[in-house]
Each structure stands twice: as C-alpha cells, then as structure tokens.
Amino acid sequence: MQVLQVQLEVGPDPAEVGRARRWARSRLAGSGIGEDEPLAETLVLIISELVTNAVVHTGCPAVLRMLFAAEGGVRVEVADASDRPPKPRHAHGDDTNGRGLELVDGLADRWGWQPEGLGKSIWCEVDRAPVVPAPAGTSGIPVSPGRVPC
16 A cells, blocks of 8 residues: 655644645645545545644644545544543534534544654544446446445
8 A cells, every 4th residue: 555645734823724724725636636526625624623623722733644545545643742632522502612523523434543752643534435437317426335425
C-alpha cells in the first residue's frame, strides 16, 4: 500500500481553523479528490471539528496530518500537546457546542485516539466510496460498505 502524507502546523488560535480548512481543500484537490465530491466535504467538516477541538480545548498548537492511500481512502490525524483523552459530549437542543466528536463518529468509517509523545493524536479514516455503474438512464450512486444511500 502506497501512502502520501502531508501535514500543517496549526497555531493555538481559533482563526487557524479556517486556514486548516483551506489548506485541506487544496491538498484534497491535489490528491485527485474533487472539490465537489461528497468525500471532500466530509473530510473538510471532520478536519474543522478536530482542529477546533484541539485549539479550543487545549489552547496549544496542533499538527494536522492527512494520509492518502493509493486505494483512495484518507486518514486524518490531529495531534496536540494535551494528554487528556477526548471526551465525547452530547449536545442538547440549542447548545452551540458539544457535537464535534459525534459528527466525527457519524461521518468517519473509523476513528479513535492514541498517545503521541507527551500528548495525543485523534485520528479518523474515511474510505472512498466506489461509484456503482448505473443502468442506462439513471445516475451512479456512491456506495460505501456499511452505509445505506439516501
């Protein structure tokens, strides 16, 4: 399996989240994942949530890494200097935060965390859904194992 890894250092400022999203979009396009592909939007949302969590909850710099597998899957990692494990929360009603890890759990095919140096790394993997050939007169629907198309 061949893997390409790119990374971005993110400062401890919430404004860095937007920079991380722009950087991720450019790297996704460079890897052959089109800006209009659902995979790109999913990955940018996941990156936004993970970088926000790292910056807001630790107040420390972080490192965003994206690993592109030859098979089309993408692994996202956000490493920070805090050794506290991620703590999924459940937002209620009009809460304005607390949904980040729930979103990651719902969008990623796999996710977890691991100690890294003196801190930790939160990671997730998103598989590239193969496009199923469509019968004449219909459109192809991306299908991913374990997911039901709407």
